[in-house]
Amino acid sequence: xxxxxxxxxxxxxxxxxxxxxxxxxxxxxxxxxxxxxxGDANADLRSLGIERVHKGYEALLADPGVDAVYIPxxxxxxxxxxIRAAEAGKAILCEKPLALNANEARRLVETCARLKVxxxxxxxYRFHPQTRRVHQLVREGAIGDLREVRAHLSVNILSDPDPxxxxxxxxxxxxxxxxxxxxxxxxxxxxxxxxxxxxxxxxHVDPRLGVDVSMAAILEFSGxxxxxxxxxxxxxxxxxxxxVGTDGVIEVPRGFIPGLGSxxxxxxxxxxxxDGRRREEAFAPADHYRLMAEAFADAILxxxxxxxxxxxxxxxxxxxxxxxxxxxxxxxxxx
Numbered sequence: 001x002x003x004x005x006x007x008x009x010x011x012x013x014x015x016x017x018x019x020x021x022x023x024x025x026x027x028x029x030x031x032x033x034x035x036x037x038x039g040d041a042n043a044d045l046r047s048l049g050i051e052r053v054h055k056g057y058e059a060l061l062a063d064p065g066v067d068a069v070y071i072p073x074x075x076x077x078x079x080x081x082x083i084r085a086a087e088a089g090k091a092i093l094c095e096k097p098l099a100l101n102a103n104e105a106r107r108l109v110e111t112c113a114r115l116k117v118x119x120x121x122x123x124x125y126r127f128h129p130q131t132r133r134v135h136q137l138v139r140e141g142a143i144g145d146l147r148e149v150r151a152h153l154s155v156n157i158l159s160d161p162d163p164x165x166x167x168x169x170x171x172x173x174x175x176x177x178x179x180x181x182x183x184x185x186x187x188x189x190x191x192x193x194x195x196x197x198x199x200x201x202x203x204h205v206d207p208r209l210g211v212d213v214s215m216a217a218i219l220e221f222s223g224x225x226x227x228x229x230x231x232x233x234x235x236x237x238x239x240x241x242x243x244v245g246t247d248g249v250i251e252v253p254r255g256f257i258p259g260l261g262s263x264x265x266x267x268x269x270x271x272x273x274x275d276g277r278r279r280e281e282a283f284a285p286a287d288h289y290r291l292m293a294e295a296f297a298d299a300i301l302x303x304x305x306x307x308x309x310x311x312x313x314x315x316x317x318x319x320x321x322x323x324x325x326x327x328x329x330x331x332x333x334x335x
Contacts, residue, residue, distance in 0.1 A: 005030040005297035008066035023289035030297040036060035061088040075173025102317040127291035130267030143245030149227040151184035154235035175211035184229030201326035
């Protein structure tokens with residue numbers, strides 16, 4: 001394999017063009033050499049430093065000069081194209097959520113394992129220095145024993161809804177739970193280091209769109225610990241979480257996408273003790289997309305496991321499935 005991982009990208013989505021492709025091109029160990037579209041090839045794509053633009057995803061997967069693929073396709077397309085990429089022998093970084101449900105996620109994970117193809121879900125926030133620091137503070141007992149996680153992610157896109165937005169299309173796996181709730185659930189699981197046992201949840205489905213536009217849940221973990229994840233297309237651009245312990249709290253006001261809403265790119269952690277004394281830790285702007293791409297590429301180039309096993313994605317989808325069941329039944333549901 002070459003010194004740098006040679007990436008291909010399936011689809012010219014906004015997240016690919018604005019965030020992930022520039023991040024890979026700026027990385028130390030990878031470069032995007034090919035992009036596939038199903039429409040007319042856009043000459044502007046070449047300004048991103050991409051050598052080849054394929055018409056059709058199949059052509060990119062057949063490209064022998066591509067080692068790994070990034071898949072930013074709509075959620076409903078992940079199952080087909082992760083499997084096809086695995087069959088083509090390409091390492092795979094797939095946008096979140098990995099699948100539409102746990103059964104699909106399990107099928108993807110099992111297929112990639114059978115074909116010995118690395119697979120990782122693209123939760124970029126995990127790689128930000130402030131996230132790593134939060135985990136360090138928790139391990140060191142900075143707030144005592146953990147009791148509660150509160151996590152919120154929102155963006156106000158319903159005041160003037162764009163009918164072409166895939167987030168509003170149920171047939172493409174739209175809705176706030178899969179689009180944003182997957183982050184707040186993942187954060188809760190990562191902090192507690194386990195999958196919750198039971199779930200209570202509420203959601204509002206917009207009758208015009210047929211997708212959930214707000215969601216709130218209570219996740220019950222071992223030891224009577226809880227998490228309160230929520231997400232919304234109605235609230236104003238926030239991505240924040242708080243971890244409550246027996247001796248204090250950790251607050252992360254820009255927890256998932258530093259700069260979201262406030263337009264402040266720096267990371268920030270606030271630690272407060274039981275008496276309300278607070279100290280702040282600031283973090284210089286960091287491209288967590290680049291850090292994610294570099295960590296993934298490093299694993300592929302060195303033949304080591306990817307930073308987060310694909311099996312972890314099954315656990316996240318199991319919780320999302322339970323939230324869906326609980327919001328529909330109005331009852332507590334087992335995960």
